[in-house]
Amino acid sequence: MSRLLQAIFGRLPIGWLQLTHNRTRFAAALAGVAFANVLVFVQLGIMASMGAATLRPYDFFRADIMISAGDANAMADGGNVARQWLLQAMADPDVTDGMGLFLANVAWDRGEKDISLSTFGIDPVKPGFLNPALAEDMSLLAVQDAAILDRLARGLAREEAAAIRPQTPLSFEAAGRTLTAYATFAGGGGFGGDGYMLVSDQTFLSLFPARSSAAPDHILLTLRPGADVDAAVARLKTLISDPSLRIRSFAAAAEEDLRYQQTRRPTGIIFGFGVLIGVLVGLVIVYQVLSTDVADHLREYATFKAMGYGSGFFLGVVFEEALVLGIMGFIPGLIIGTAILTLMGKITTLPLAMTPSMAISVFVGTVVFSALSGAIATRRLAAADPADLF
Structure with a gap:
């Protein structure tokens, strides 16, 4: 040296x-x-x-614009959004489709320790709003109380998750109901839960009877190919009659969520x-x-x-x-x-x-x-x- x-x-x-x-x-x-x-x-x-x-939950979905409540600083917090704003947004010439997104935590009763699953309620007939890897199994959610489970969730044995498939589904108790997982996807534990779960919007509402189909947590919109997202956002802010809503591109929503978690939480x-x-x-x-x-x-x-x-x-x-x-x-x-x-x-x-x-x-x-x-x-x-x- x-x-x-x-x-x-x-x-x-x-x-x-x-x-x-x-x-x-x-x-x-x-x-x-x-x-x-x-x-x-x-x-x-x-x-x-x-x-x-x-940012991981944002990777599950494919959208151009997200409409959220005015107090929604992150995907997992904030109030609900009236579905009527989805109907108003559809009047924009660049908007091709929309979907209400429901989100809440569901406790999977495992006996000694529950597994907290961040659960998304989605419309199973609109696979275009999901990551292609997830969209392949969307049809499975058409069955009431069906679920797609996070195989990387904390507390879930890898061998148990690997055995889940349509031929060998896994039934479990959550929120007082019996759900059946027919497929899995790669999510992983986060700071707000042990893993993720996808269900249909109807199954979600059966898990949370106090919730209404007319008030999802967020509204996702897709635009025609080549459309200017920022211009569409600006038009929607004048088209939708509730000025308190947060209307932004899906990418901007993810960035704001990340900034909020790092600088304000x-x-x-x-x-x-x-x-x-x-x-x-x-x-x-x-x-x-x-x-x-x-x-x-x-x-x-x-x-x-x-x-x-x-x-x-x-x-x-x-x-x-x-x-x-x-x-x-x-x-x-x-x-x-x-x-x-x-x-x-x-x-x-x-x-x-x-x-x-x-x-x-x-x-x-x-x-x-x-x-x-x-x-x-x-x-x-x-x-x-x-x-x-x-």
Whole structure:
């Protein structure tokens, strides 16, 4: 390592030699930096999984425009929408079809522990509103109390889910009714439930008798091919007589939902602060190590300063130490962080995984903040008089 650093810097790697002189302190410093990296990786992984879980339900559907209640900040919250607005929207020349979307959580009674399923009630005769992979099984929902079940739901054994097919359906109790799953799809647990389930709108209303077919949670619209979505949205806002409704493109609805979850919901804010705390922990650890190292070698630095070496030389030595700590601390942090995220993903079925962009961003941040810590640690040395250091 000394030869490599000497070739890189073109001089004796003083910073590396000073760090490795006390191997115990060096190992403790690397462990501290690695811990800070792990903390940031886990928080970033959870934030990314929250984003993926938020957007996952939108992947189930195919629509151009979504109409929601004025207080609907996310797909899973807000009031209902009167079906009459669907009839008004159909008057627009670019709107080709519409469907009411019902949504609620259903508890699957599993005995010791229930499985919470985010359940969508849809019209089974309109497969065009579903992802093609889901649309293939839409006809199965025409049967009363039929369901398509999330095979990745938390609490559902993979072997049990794999056995579900039209020839070998699975019957279960939910919301006081007996439902029968004839097929499965890949969903996965989220922050609002253990998994997902698709049923027909009539089955949904039988599960929730207090709900009305005239008041779905959202209205989905499709436009003719080549139609301008933004222009259609603008026309619908004048065509529909309720100004309180949120009328936006389906893509914009997904983006607003994600932004709401990350910036306004407590979970998103907490995870954001977790990332900030991880960065601050790493900054403090590296600064403490470098500051202590500078203090321990003030006499040696004073000799160099008396010989005419400028502040740039000392800054370079401390930057060398900061880079060594940042890079060498990042490697174990990456390995441990990847292992933790993988394990958490398997346990929770959340989309937790290390991504290249996450690794690159944390690496760059580690190097930058290590260099910043080094710059702060050299302030005392830059202001010191060599005569006062002996």
